[in-house]
Amino acid sequence: MSWWWLLVLxxxxxxxxxxxxxxxxxxxxxxKRIDTxxxxxxxxxxxxxxxxxxxxxxxxxxxxxxxxxxxxxHAARTAADGEASAQDRAAAESALTQxxxxxxxxxELAEVRLAPGGAELIEELAASARRVQLSRRFxxxxxxxxxxxxxxxxxxxxxxxxxTPWPQAVELDDSIPxxxxxx
Amino acid sequence: xxxxxxxxxxxxxxxPGGVKSHVSDLAITLREHGHDVNVLAPVEEDAxxxxxxxxxxxxxxxxxxxxxxxxxxGVKATRRVRAWIRGGDFDIVHIHEPLAPSLSVLTCWAxxxxxxxxxxxxxxxxxxxxAGYYVAQTAMEKLRGSIAVSAEARRTLVGxxxxxxxxxxxxxxxxxxxxxxxxxxxxxxxxxxxxIEEPRKGLSVLVxxxxxILDQVPDLTVIVAGPGDIDDVRKxxxxxxxxxxxxxxxxxxxxxxxxLREVQVYVAPHTGGESFGxVLVxxxxxxxxxxxxxxxxxxxxxxxxxxxxxxxxxxPASLSNAxxxxxxxxxxxxxxxxxxxxxxxxxxxxxxVDDVLAVxxxxxxxxxxxxxxxxxxxxxxxxxxxxxxxxxRGGE
Numbered sequence: 001m002s003w004w005w006l007l008v009l010x011x012x013x014x015x016x017x018x019x020x021x022x023x024x025x026x027x028x029x030x031x032k033r034i035d036t037x038x039x040x041x042x043x044x045x046x047x048x049x050x051x052x053x054x055x056x057x058x059x060x061x062x063x064x065x066x067x068x069x070x071x072x073x074h075a076a077r078t079a080a081d082g083e084a085s086a087q088d089r090a091a092a093e094s095a096l097t098q099x100x101x102x103x104x105x106x107x108e109l110a111e112v113r114l115a116p117g118g119a120e121l122i123e124e125l126a127a128s129a130r131r132v133q134l135s136r137r138f139x140x141x142x143x144x145x146x147x148x149x150x151x152x153x154x155x156x157x158x159x160x161x162x163x164t165p166w167p168q169a170v171e172l173d174d175s176i177p178x179x180x181x182x183x
Numbered sequence: 184x185x186x187x188x189x190x191x192x193x194x195x196x197x198x199p200g201g202v203k204s205h206v207s208d209l210a211i212t213l214r215e216h217g218h219d220v221n222v223l224a225p226v227e228e229d230a231x232x233x234x235x236x237x238x239x240x241x242x243x244x245x246x247x248x249x250x251x252x253x254x255x256x257g258v259k260a261t262r263r264v265r266a267w268i269r270g271g272d273f274d275i276v277h278i279h280e281p282l283a284p285s286l287s288v289l290t291c292w293a294x295x296x297x298x299x300x301x302x303x304x305x306x307x308x309x310x311x312x313x314a315g316y317y318v319a320q321t322a323m324e325k326l327r328g329s330i331a332v333s334a335e336a337r338r339t340l341v342g343x344x345x346x347x348x349x350x351x352x353x354x355x356x357x358x359x360x361x362x363x364x365x366x367x368x369x370x371x372x373x374x375x376x377x378x379i380e381e382p383r384k385g386l387s388v389l390v391x392x393x394x395x396i397l398d399q400v401p402d403l404t405v406i407v408a409g410p411g412d413i414d415d416v417r418k419x420x421x422x423x424x425x426x427x428x429x430x431x432x433x434x435x436x437x438x439x440x441x442x443l444r445e446v447q448v449y450v451a452p453h454t455g456g457e458s459f460g461x462v463l464v465x466x467x468x469x470x471x472x473x474x475x476x477x478x479x480x481x482x483x484x485x486x487x488x489x490x491x492x493x494x495x496x497x498x499p500a501s502l503s504n505a506x507x508x509x510x511x512x513x514x515x516x517x518x519x520x521x522x523x524x525x526x527x528x529x530x531x532x533x534x535x536v537d538d539v540l541a542v543x544x545x546x547x548x549x550x551x552x553x554x555x556x557x558x559x560x561x562x563x564x565x566x567x568x569x570x571x572x573x574x575x576r577g578g579e
Contacts, residue, residue, distance in 0.1 A: 026320075026324055032323055069420075127537075131544060131545045134328065134541055134545040138328045138545060140347070141329070145345075145346065149324075150344070
């Protein structure tokens with residue numbers, strides 16, 4: 001009689017272990033997804049600030065606007081260097097969004113488009129701004145899914161996440177300037 | 184940069200359908216943009232298959248999502264999916280309708296890396312739950328980016344499944360509809376498209392508006408194209424109106440394109456429930472003048488009435504006025520057609536595909552590839568082992 005119970009116990013423990021290992025696998029995949037999303041968002045933000053900087057130094061924008069734009073783009077680039085905290089970087093990127101919004105209105109864009117190479121620059125800037133939005137949205141979606149799984153009791157009790165820090169959503173203003181979104 | 188893209192279609196390639204034509208149009212457009220595309224789909228007969236489609240196995244007809252769908256699943260399909268992923272060397276795999284119990288959900292399980300999904304239909308919560316919470320959750324978690332084709336599809340995803348998606352509307356291949364005749368060579372006819380006995384499509388509104396229209400234009404013909412029991416519908420229509428209606432039954436995609444190119448006016452008397460109105464875009468691309476009810480989706484597509492004539496939904500008097508005004512005034516009709524054509528171009532796949540490519544770019548890191556997923560899943564491990572054993576025995 002007792003070996004029956006033993007068998008049942010072994011099967012139950014086995015199934016439970018399998019469940020734990022599968023859940024750990026899911027968690028691991030989600031952490032990887034967050035890592036790649038972060039890399040991708042980082043790349044898109046860098047691209048956006050370099051194009052903004054290029055535009056500012058191209059001489060196509062009026063001098064005052066160029067200073068505002070160059071300063072914001074430079075601040076965003078500096079904040080990306082790793083020394084700065086995530087909050088500082090988000091603040092710098094949001095400031096760049098505002099600078100873009102302020103400097104690139106319809107009239108300014110029309111001027112820039114007339115110059116050789118201007119239209120391409122604007123198109124690239126619009127494309128990179130759109131990609132920043134997409135990347136951030138996808139990253140935050142992954143963060144949400146991961147946090148949801150990590151809140152489950154089993155995951156917490158058995159510490160399936162190990163020492164991986166709690167996933168953080170990225171909050172920043174990545175709206176596309178109105179004039180630019182029409183581009 | 185040229186990408187190697189794998190597209191997965193869950194429904195049979197040989198059967199016409201919304202998802203299938205979406206996948207096919209996307210594949211053709213991506214190829215035109217210089218990308219290397221391969222489609223994995225269930226195939227009934229592989230005789231006339233384009234070389235860029237891979238046979239995912241014979242589909243089985245099963246009841247799904249309110250109708251009979253032709254899907255591929257089982258051990259054989261799983262094996263083909265895995266072989267396709269291993270051999271494909273894809274930069275991106277784009278899965279359509281990721282929870283459809285076919286090649287789509289199999290790919291979600293079997294692949295890892297830059298995976299993107301497009302959600303087409305809106306489904307109710309119970310269906311999502313019966314799909315199996317664990318299966319759905321695990322599949323969803325691997326998708327790096329989700330696209331919804333309509334606000335409704337997005338709501339389903341956000342509300343019932345959990346997750347976020349970007350909205351990228353369906354595209355239309357404008358050149359396929361391109362008119363070969365100018366407005367003045369077209370037949371002075373109206374066209375109605377849609378299931379004839381379905382109240383939402385609004386044939387009855389058009390029928391009620393007909394007497395007033397015939398008073399002014401007695402010889403006008405209305406072509407009614409769409410599936411349904413013709414005799415049953417016809418018996419409720421007054422004799423005078425019946426004579427003006429020409430029922431042609433269900434039509435193929437090609438015939439629909441021809442009809443849209445031949446008539447002067449396309450009428451969309453829908454009473455509601457439409458989430459987008461792709462047929463309006465097709466009509467504008469084909470160069471016919473659109474007269475449509477003022478439901479929100481149509482109002483949006485027609486730019487509030489600048490790209491086509493709007494009338495009050497469910498109001499026959501308003502419909503007859505609108506039809507008569509576009510028939511009577513050649514100049515304003517041609518202006519609407521011209522404006523409509525440039526509106527349609529905004530929905531051209533050539534434009535839409537840029538948004539899709541932006542999604543691809545934002546989910547992957549340079550040099551990353553899609554690979555077979557063997558970790559963390561009992562099924563995955565099991566398949567890996569059987570492949571290994573089969574390999575030792577000298578293959579299949």
